[in-house]
Amino acid sequence: MAERVRRFVNERIIPLEAELAANPQLIAELSQQARAEGLWGSFYPQARGSLREYLAIAEQEGRSEYAPAIFGDDATLDLHMLSRHASEAVRQRFLEPLASGSIVSSYGMSEPDSIGSIPATITSHAELIDGQWRLNGRKWFICRAERAALVTVVARTADGLSMFLVPTDAPGFRVVRPLSILGRFSGQGELAFEDVTVAPSHVLGQPGQGLALMQERLGLGRILRSVHWLGLAQRCFDLMCARIHSGRGQQARLADKQLVRLRVFNVYQAIASARALLQDAAAKRDAGVDNSVEVNIAKVAASQALSVAADSAIQIMGAEGLSEWSPLPGIYSTARTTHILDGTDDALISAVGRQLLDNCGEGGLDFDRPSGRSRARG
Numbered sequence: 001m002a003e004r005v006r007r008f009v010n011e012r013i014i015p016l017e018a019e020l021a022a023n024p025q026l027i028a029e030l031s032q033q034a035r036a037e038g039l040w041g042s043f044y045p046q047a048r049g050s051l052r053e054y055l056a057i058a059e060q061e062g063r064s065e066y067a068p069a070i071f072g073d074d075a076t077l078d079l080h081m082l083s084r085h086a087s088e089a090v091r092q093r094f095l096e097p098l099a100s101g102s103i104v105s106s107y108g109m110s111e112p113d114s115i116g117s118i119p120a121t122i123t124s125h126a127e128l129i130d131g132q133w134r135l136n137g138r139k140w141f142i143c144r145a146e147r148a149a150l151v152t153v154v155a156r157t158a159d160g161l162s163m164f165l166v167p168t169d170a171p172g173f174r175v176v177r178p179l180s181i182l183g184r185f186s187g188q189g190e191l192a193f194e195d196v197t198v199a200p201s202h203v204l205g206q207p208g209q210g211l212a213l214m215q216e217r218l219g220l221g222r223i224l225r226s227v228h229w230l231g232l233a234q235r236c237f238d239l240m241c242a243r244i245h246s247g248r249g250q251q252a253r254l255a256d257k258q259l260v261r262l263r264v265f266n267v268y269q270a271i272a273s274a275r276a277l278l279q280d281a282a283a284k285r286d287a288g289v290d291n292s293v294e295v296n297i298a299k300v301a302a303s304q305a306l307s308v309a310a311d312s313a314i315q316i317m318g319a320e321g322l323s324e325w326s327p328l329p330g331i332y333s334t335a336r337t338t339h340i341l342d343g344t345d346d347a348l349i350s351a352v353g354r355q356l357l358d359n360c361g362e363g364g365l366d367f368d369r370p371s372g373r374s375r376a377r378g
Contacts, residue, residue, distance in 0.1 A: 005039055005071070006060040013064045017327060020066045021186070030070045031101065041072040041099065051220075052282040055227050059275075062231025065186075065334060073228075074144065077221050078105040078152065082165075085205040085213060090165055094150055103149035108139035108191060109214070117347035119211060124155040124193065126164060128207075133157075133198040135164055138176070138190065145189025146175050152204060153193065159208030164198045172196035182333045215292075219285065222295050222342050226302035227278055229338055230271060232331055233302075236309035237267050239328065240316045254316065263312040270305035277301050290371040293355055296348045303338040303345060310335045 012030060013020075020027055034040040042061075043054045061067050068074060075098045082095055097103040114121040124137020135155055142151070151173075153164045166173060176190040205213050241264065244254045254260045277298035284291035310332040314321035321328045339345045359365060359372050 001039075001042065002056040002060045004037070005042075005057055006063065008034060008037065008039055009060060009063045009067050013067050013070060014327075017064060017066060018324075027066065027070055031072070034071055039071060041075075041101070043073075043076055050282070050286045051223065052279060052286055055223075055275075055278060055282055058224060058227040059231045059234070062228030063235045065232070065330065067231075068228055072101050073224070074104060075099065075101070076224060077107070077217055078150070080220060081152070081204060081213065081217055085163075086165065087201040087203075089201045094165075097149070104144050104147050105150045105152070106142050106144045106148035107217070108142050108151050108153045110139060110141050112138055112140050112190070117344060119154070119161060119214065122154060122156055122161065124153065126155045126157050126162065126198065128157075128200075131200065133164065133200065133203070135166065135172075135193045135196040135198050137193050139193075140176075140190040141179055141181075141188050142191055144187050145191055146178065147187065151191065154210055154214060157207050161210030161214070162207045163204035163210050163213050165202040165204055166193065166196060166198060170196050170198075181337055184330070184333060218342065219292065219295050222299040223278060223281055223285070225338075225342055226274070226299050229302045229306040229335075230274055230278070232334065233267070233271050233274075233306040233309035236306070236313040236328065236331060237264075237271065239326075240264070240267065240309075240313040243313075243317050260316065263316065267305075267309045267312050270301070270308050274298060274301035274305040284371075289369065293352055293371040296343070296352050299342060300345050300348055303335075306331075306338055307335040 012033060016026060016030070031040060042057055043049075043051075058073070061071050061073060079095065079098055082091060082098070086094075094103070094105075098105060108124075109119075109122070110116045111123060114123055124135070124139065126133045126135040128134075135153065137153075137155055139151075139153065148168055151166045151168060153166050154161055155164060156162075172194040173196055174192040174194065176192050178185055179188045179190055181188055243249050244260060244264070249255070277294065281291050281294035281298045284294055310328060314326075314328050314332060317326065317328065320326055323329075355372075356365060356370060359370060
């Protein structure tokens with residue numbers, strides 16, 4: 001399956017990348033082609049197989065920035081959360097359209113006036129008035145902001161943080177503006193919720209469970225995002241090696257230069273190390289073992305692998321690697337964002353360091369279970 005996905009990305013998606021950003025119809029056509037070949041929607045909550053087994057497929061799905069959307073991966077997290085925690089009414093209304101790709105969803109946590117790594121600073125709030133929730137607040141840098149039919153919103157309630165499933169046709173919902181990332185528009189936007197009425201059936205889980213649900217979503221989301229980054233990193237490695245072995249590379253005797261060999265070594269080591277860490281994190285999730293340390297270390301490692309791979313590929317290709325003839329400028333921009341997405345590297349490193357110190361007693365740390373005790377997953 002991974003080989004089939006890799007061929008589809010290389011032969012169908014990559015040659016059209018320059019057109020895909022401004023052509024959603026072309027993305028839809030490629031999705032239909034992926035469906036026809038049995039490559040669409042390969043990991044949803046109801047799918048068979050383990051997360052660890054899926055990583056080989058997901059890595060190939062990540063070889064293009066556009067491929068996850070084409071293969072239906074954007075719905076995975078919401079399908080997981082809705083299937084586990086949504087009411088029957090919500091599941092009946094949204095699960096099938098999400099799974100079929102007829103609608104897309106988004107997730108609203110980050111805010112203009114809060115600190116993303118500190119959930120306690122979230123200011124969006126909801127009050128229960130006459131049996132209905134009334135939601136107010138703003139969210140920004142939200143993926144698929146202008147296309148989503150459903151937004152999962154994290155907001156403060158009397159019981160703590162809660163999650164609300166807000167249809168985007170609800171009165172009071174508004175897309176404020178699109179937001180660029182390093183000068184590129186890729187579907188991110190700012191959303192406003194002004195006295196939006198939310199039925200009790202559209203609370204995810206129970207009121208006050210928001211923090212636990214955020215951690216569950218982030219744990220799976222970081223693994224899935226990180227393995228896509230490894231796909232991009234391997235593509236950079238392939239581009240770098242292709243240039244080294246090309247006629248121009250042979251003319252410059254690139255393969256004979258020690259610093260070139262060092263770059264090849266460093267990129268391969270970074271990718272292989274991050275892949276092993278992700279496999280470990282996924283295996284522990286499959287086994288129901290607390291894997292918070294493993295997930296966070298793997299996320300940071302994957303981010304670093306993509307950054308060193310993109311930088312090295314550009315350095316080997318020279319000026320051409322900076323030009324519009326190469327995919328590397330876009331990948332390089334994406335690589336920089338990975339150090340912030342799904343938890344900044346600085347915050348994760350600090351949190352993991354504290355957790356390791358807490359779990360490391362006089363007898364030392366159990367490296368097989370650095371996160372601590374085993375935890376059953378429902």
